[in-house]
Amino acid sequence: MITHLKSGHVYDPQNKIFNIKKDIYIEDGKIIDKKSIRSKIDKVINCADKIVMPGAIDLHTHIGGGKVNIARLMLEEFHNEADGNYDSSSIIAPSTIKTGLKYIEMGYTSCFEPALLPINARQAHAEMADIPFIDKGGYALLGNDDFFLSLLKNKASQSMINDYVAFILKATQSLGIKVVNPGGINAFKFNQRALNVDEKSKYYDITPREIVSKLTRAIYDLGVPHPLHVHCSNLGIPGNFLSTIETIKAANGLPIHLTHIQFQSYGNNGDRGFSSAAVEISNYLNKIENLTCDVGQIMFGQTVTMSGDSMSQHKNHKHAHPKKWMCMDIECDAGCGVVPFKYQDQSFVNALQWAIGLEIFLLAEDPWKVFLTTDHPNGAPFTSYPHLIKLLMDRSFRNDILNQLPEGILEHTILHTLKREYTLNEISIMTRAAPAQILGLKKKGNLSIGSDADITVYDKRKKDIEDMFAHPCYVLKDGHVVVENGRIKKYTWGKTHTVKPEYDKSIEKTLGKFFDKYHTMNLDNYIIKDDEMTRLVGNPIYVNDCKTKRKQ
Amino acid sequence: MANQNSTKNLVCPFCSLHCDDIQVKTNGKKYNVVENISCRKKIESYNINRHSNTYPLMKNKIISLSDAIKKIKDIVNSHKEILILNHGIELSGLRSILNFASQHNSIIDHINSKYLFQNIGVVQRTGYIATSLTETKNRADTIIVIGNKIFDKSPRLIDKVLLPKHSLCSNKNNRNVILIGNFPIKIQKEIKNRCKLTNIKIDLDLVPDLLKNLQKEKGKAIKGVSANTEIKLKNIISKSKYLVTTWAASDFMKNKKPEIIINSICGYIVNLNQTQRAACMPISGSLADVTSSQAMTWMTGFPSRIKHVSNSFKHDRESYDSENLISKKNVDLVLHISTISPDKIEINKKIKNIVIGHPNSTFTNQPDIFIPVGIPGIDYEGIMFRTDNVVSVALKDVRNISLPNSQSILDKLA
Structure with missing residues (x-):
């Protein structure tokens, strides 16, 4: 499904875009390039008198x-x-x-x-x-x-x-x-x-x-x-x-x-x-x-x-x-x-x-x-x-x-x-x-091609800035319109952001001994495994990149 | 899934300590605890035996799972006021209970709410200073145990927490343990052999007076406590670097005013903290009460006794008390969820009863429909909360007897 946010006044600071009229296209939860569109546009949201910002x-x-x-x-x-x-x-x-x-x-x-x-x-x-x-x-x-x-x-x-x-x-x-x-x-x-x-x-x-x-x-x-x-x-x-x-x-x-x-x-x-x-x-x-x-x-x-x-x-x-x-x-x-x-x-x-x-x-x-x-x-x-x-x-x-x-x-x-x-x-x-x-959330907070389509659309005509920020006209999460004119349109469930820098696993041995002696649970149970996050905790993870690799 | 004839790590779902250092030998169907721990018998009692029911029953006759679900759906749809009575379930099951309740505007209560609300009451009235199992193990030099059934409920509390083999910051051999109440001789001996024991054998109704005396130069005489004993107690407590008081609210329920006992303990600890460090460690949750109160609180704002009305959950401690609701027949259907309870489930024959329970569930009367489900931590994975509220454990599976979990049944019913 392709969604088109048409002619909004876009604020996208990471791309040095401030109050510029722009179109934004969304497919499969991501912001896409107009040139890559091969099928029909399913939904057009007229943003002519709207302010468009990343979520x-x-x-x-x-x-x-x-x-x-x-x-x-x-x-x-x-x-x-x-x-x-x-x-x-x-x-x-x-x-x-x-x-x-x-x-x-x-x-x-x-x-x-x-x-x-x-x-x-x-x-x-x-x-x-x-x-x-x-x-x-x-x-x-x-x-x-x-x-x-x-x-x-x-x-x-x-x-x-x-x-x-x-x-x-x-x-x-x-x-x-x-x-x-x-x-x-x-x-x-x-x-x-x-x-x-x-x-x-x-x-x-x-x-x-x-x-x-x-x-x-x-x-x-x-x-x-x-x-x-x-x-x-x-x-x-x-x-x-x-x-x-x-x-x-x-x-x-x-x-x-x-x-x-x-x-x-x-x-x-x-x-x-x-x-x-x-x-x-x-x-x-x-x-x-x-x-x-x-x-x-x-x-x-x-x-x-x-x-x-x-x-x-x-x-x-x-x-x-x-x-x-x-x-x-x-x-x-x-x-x-x-x-x-x-x-x-x-x-x-x-x-x-x-x-x-x-x-x-x-x-x-x-x-x-x-x-x-x-x-x-x-x-x-x-x-x-x-x-x-x-x-x-x-x-x-x-x-x-x-x-x-x-x-x-x-x-x-x-x-x-x-x-x-x-x-x-x-x-x-x-x-x-x-x-x-x-x-370090590269796909958030911006409207670049490939970024997550988490987008908030405000009514530019509202005179009271507090009212404008309190009640956006549209909120899109992962490309879905979840709020429209203050009403919840669809429930979605987000993900959990993590980082996983490399490390020398020998620390787990040291820590395991400490846990065995002094804790009241074992180290294995203390660790929340990736699949546990999805199956039991109920929150799938997204691993963000670290800036550098571990120094040996 | 459990392998044939293997040794597996069991994360125990059956008491609120949720010990994760237990090994079991399992052939996939049956499991036996490897170590000779005090709760071995209890854990093994959940093995399938000749009294177990591993098939759904309707009026005591075996039916298929799909028929049972169909029948329950019909019953649910034809009844107006549904009570979901939680006898113990892990987190995923609770989420499904909430989901079911929101679909059918049901009431939810936990079988142990009356105990739970004693400890919650003090949080809501005054608050207090709490501590956790590992803090107690590593820091406590003085431990006051009030009430005598705490060790029945948490059999490994002494070995794992109160008198452990290792302690990071306190001298484990120099600990003072003060027992207040009427404790079995066996417990007294066990503690006396391992640390300094002071035994205060008094009626628990006198605990508030005793604690008052400990904060004064001179208080009124308390039956069973000599002036010298009071001086000794004051001396131990004033020298303490980290004092912990522990109790189980259920121990006080037969006393005149349990909430006053708990208030007095918590108030005493708060006062001690003006000059030294001390903390409370209430023990609760033998039927996953802590799991229930935690998850219900974050999902609705309330720990128990809630009803879904017009898009939101309302709470009323009296109106949604399951005992009252059933005895006064203010509900016409009770859906019992019981995955870990060893207790007989009370079935009031005057209203419809459906039980989604572990295969060894027993009843005072046969329910209208019974669906056997797996036990979290034995048959399927899950998350449960420990007594101290801050630690949650990941339960594992150690056998496979092909039973569904309660979550899947509830989701089919919703």
Whole structure:
């Protein structure tokens, strides 16, 4: 079947196409060249007054895994949002089906779970398998597991660490590696309550800097496209911008991605001991070539925070709203914490957090280096993306909200002085082309011949940009029209994106012995095999290329 | 598929530890556990025997599978309120249950929901700090076990987790185990031989008072606990680097207020964490309850007791309680799904009952139709969740007795 998207105003940043009238042809789920068409065109969609972009990509959204399910379970009283098409789960902790439906309705076609605990990976993939429409993937958590820390303590070679990292990517069917509060989650298990970048953990005698340094090197050596995805030390603590900068330095110039950087950009100046350090962080972002970040914008309202960072979540439990929370130590592997939270516009701290996120967006000179996220649901549910886009594109709208925030907030933010308004070109970069590029998804985020036909078509005539991004006229997934004028036309099920760098298999022997002695499952069961992903988990994999082959 | 006369690795589906270190010898039809482990007999009891039913039955007479499916479809279509009662099934089967329920606007409940909701209740009321099996094995230096049936439900808990051969960060020979409740002498001896045991023989209703006392200078006297014992307990606990409390909610069900016992344990642990590290490890899930609650939660937002109404699943803990629904005849058809349960299935003869169950299923009364299906982890592969909620295991197959799996039957019925 051939589909023709006719005369759309196309935004395809990877191909340097911005608002150019173009035709797009689709066959068998791929974008094809008009010249290759041999049969009749089955469907023509008139896009004359439409904006056509690749399907959007969310590179950091908590959509699957143990902590997400704890939140769903904990917040039962919020599950009352039945609207005819969906189940009644709340958007702050949506069911898998609601997750898929809400994402596809907004034109998002690929989403990535950033905190896939290796030991919990089977569950995370099984959950994500039940999310309809979208392609997905995850970043495996390392840097707090006892095996890795033992390697570092015993001065294991970088090549052995590389082998372990590659093994984890394979065993957990992941696309990348994330480190959360490097070493801090493990230290919390030994009753350490804080761990700064150059502070040694009491048990392993290792600093977060060493962990970040070893892992960024491993990712680089293995040729994994996505740089180490880092949730820095000291999340949410006033003055943490300094440790954020030190974490950047720990990468020693190698590629590094800092996630939900808004939560890591706090100063401790002023009468309240809490201030914006967005300028300082943005200066680094703008000057360091190999540094990327996603923002983790907060929005006002009820949400739930969920994180692998049990150290910081335990600290945060005092702010829980409603008053309940959960933390967990997990399998000598990682941890997690779930704390419901309500961001309030009349709270000085929350208002400044809102402003800091926007400052970072607006101070970023290169939209290829900063990605639009709310760290769903930590900053806000992902359904607030259209509102966030409007905040970025419409200064007067932004300032109207800013002016309603607590008196005195203007003295603590430069937001009102930032005149910048994002363009559609920039939005298309930061929500499509840039995340595809940083994740190494060659067939996503662009409209090149041979790419996946994941395409979103917006109504150009809509005056309200938030409305336009919230309600695309058409969404195509793998060439199928799955949304038409806000209505679901067809259910499809995406695939799981992975990478599989080469490694020396002898690491499995070492690890097998460790599992036999210390774990409560065997290594063979820990590994999620490719065919298991299809037959049992329910999510076939797509293996993306690594940049380089393993160095011998 | 199992080979003739081979040794196979069994990932055990029959308790919530889901041990994956068990070897069985199998000729393809029968399997025997190689090692002399405490649950050997239980695992082997699922072998086909002279009482097994390997053919579909209607009113106790053998019928073909296709006829059975046809008959069930007719029954399903002629009944208004269908309850799917889950007695234990793996993930793929659960997905099919949800699919069936959404086609027929059915109610779903798990046979163990009442126990499950005790532990879920505390998550929904206050939350708590939890830990997992491997953390306990490698980090715990003090373990408080509350209630005495936990080792019946998870026979290898002592060997694999509480008193293991190896421990990464704690001195396994120096562990303190505090037993609260009335434990069998055999268990007490076994633990005493391997670590420091403190035995607190009290009525479990007194657990909240005991835990209160442990947080005060001086509390009210508790029957069965001397002042010296309290001091000893406080001393052990305050010196602990990583304390774990473990219990099975089902142990408290005969007590006056089980939720207060569980709340008090969780609250105590939360308080301890102000200055030291401690965590809870509830043990549950002997009938794949954890698998059910996990998968149902991610697919609907609710762990159990749901009904499909107007395109979405609604939850009501009272209205969709299977015991009430059956006893009050508020449903006219019960579809029992039972792939691992050793328990007799209650059949209320006043309503229609269909059982999709393993061949050794037993009933209080004969169901209207019975379809034998394979056992996940014995006859077919699948995924199940361990008691600690974070680990899921890939079940394997170790025999081939040519039975369909429950998923395929449910999909045909949907």
